[in-house]
Amino acid sequence: MGKKLTINDIAKMAGVSRQTISRVLNNKEEVSEGTRKQVLRIIEEHGFQPSLQARSMVTRKTNTIALLLPDIKNPFFAEIVYGIERTLRANNMNLFLFTTDEDVEHEVSCIKLAQNYNVDGMILCSPRLDDANLRKMITKISPIVLLNRDLEAEGVSSVMVDAKQGGYTAAKYLIEQGHSRIGIIVGPPLASSSAKRLDGYKKALQEYGISIDEDLIVSVEVGDEGVHKLTQQLIRRNVTAITTYNDISAAYVIQACRDLNVEVPDDISVVGFDGIVLSQVMTPSLTTMALPLFEIGDTIANILLRMIKGSDGIERLTTVYPLLKEGNSTKSISLSY
Amino acid sequence: MGKKLTINDIAKMAGVSRQTISRVLNNKEEVSEGTRKQVLRIIEEHGFQPSLQARSMVTRKTNTIALLLPDIKNPFFAEIVYGIERTLRANNMNLFLFTTDEDVEHEVSCIKLAQNYNVDGMILCSPRLDDANLRKMITKISPIVLLNRDLEAEGVSSVMVDAKQGGYTAAKYLIEQGHSRIGIIVGPPLASSSAKRLDGYKKALQEYGISIDEDLIVSVEVGDEGVHKLTQQLIRRNVTAITTYNDISAAYVIQACRDLNVEVPDDISVVGFDGIVLSQVMTPSLTTMALPLFEIGDTIANILLRMIKGSDGIERLTTVYPLLKEGNSTKSISLSY
């Protein structure tokens, strides 16, 4: 662990001032080819690398972004992170990852921490923090992009999934496949998208003149617990299809069906939400409202990069639409047989 | 975006020197209760937060760790990252995330970048970089923990999964369930664990006096492509069980079986590897060689933290053993019926 070289050491070795080294490092034009080559050689030879801390002290830029999300294990987030990471890296930005575990206090401390590191921007995924407090925390800092949350504030932009349209499309698809008794499992109450998906569901049913049976609307309390029981309830109520709030819960629904000797898709059709890898690799493959997760990440990163650059005309709100992706978990109910 | 306050601003407001502010910030004892309270009040009032850049310039500690991994989308890594993150956060360490995409050049530049940020330590997951170059790169830096790679070097510790034992246990389990024609799908050649898993498989067969049929040993070239075809081959060769290199590929095997009208587990038993969430939520649930992914992350983080602290007696190599987890994808072949 030899002591780390500084720009001064290199300057001495090269017999020039440290300014010249700095110029070479930053590709400034005002350096003669001779000294530039010479300096580069020495830098290369000794494997010198400038301290980004020191640099950022004077440039006021750290080239870092903080990413806060509740749970990196969740493929929904992991796949988005991948998109974010790729785009940021391509733009020489690096990522601080903060996992907040859906915990408000964690969120607060992570946001502060990120500020202390003087990140150039932040990406906040579903913070539990209420609007007022969030607004207070982010007054004096860098640009922010919010995922699935809308907050009208200076330096804040949002990327949101159109959950209502997703709920609508899923229900509509099932209806057009001949289903009319369609159960819906609504996600945890904390997820703001839950209500919207339900709205979409209701809209579709109404549009097709199907009366809404409140007994077919069930919700999980927390996490994915209870999906098994809810599935059982819905089956007892003679649904022919179930639409769920994400792919994982859809997978649980299918497990429950198997346990109850109900065949998917023969007896019951199941539609998921998100389109994570799981939906493709499971058997039967899942019909789901797929989100372009990588692209969402890419979009988030690009918006943030533009905000950092100070570009104008940046959309305050970007909406992402889920797309129906047919798998083998749904089946058309032929009425003529 | 009001200008950021510095320690000097606070000092002026409080009518003391910035040294005193620094002392309060760092909970030094040598400050009278009066001024401490006063200073804290002003800090609180103005929401002052010290610059960690500036601090780390002088303390030579950044409280950051760099984590390099090929693919955050892969639940295997995502779940480990969760463990790493939790443990680091609990120790006031923050995470730089670098996704390398299995690309050597990316790895090199990410390692350099991490060094430039003066991270206090690094965690490297399966870098493609060869031993010699890896050794060269890490000479003058902070402690490193390697996942699934062994490199004897100063300041380097490794955490490895015992793939051979995993391969052995999976095969042994199937044998004891009455299977003798057991196919094995070996992972991409780049994964060093592939050969070891195969070793374990062979060991189990030999132990039970089952001759090794090379036709039942097939490998994928790259990624998870071709698993479908390989499954088909194995089925044609009349296997009654297939063991695979990870859970995702096992899921593909099950899909292929379904496509070929082969029932799992009735006609064929399937064993996965890793024990990611997928293995539990799919139908049938997967029998798999489960790894304690969260604990692996926790272990990695703890070792690194101890190295940073300069503790001694740190193990150079930690081995993690996969554990058989029975799901519904395997079935005992009753010989008496």
Next chain:
DNA sequence: TTGTATGCGTTATCAT
């Protein structure tokens, strides 16, 4: 084209 002086925000050292 190159060098000198200054400052970024903090902690460490040595005073008082």
Next chain:
DNA sequence: ATGATAACGCATACAA
């Protein structure tokens, strides 16, 4: 208990 001064490694402004 508190303050003055220097230092961390770099880039910027200005001078030569």
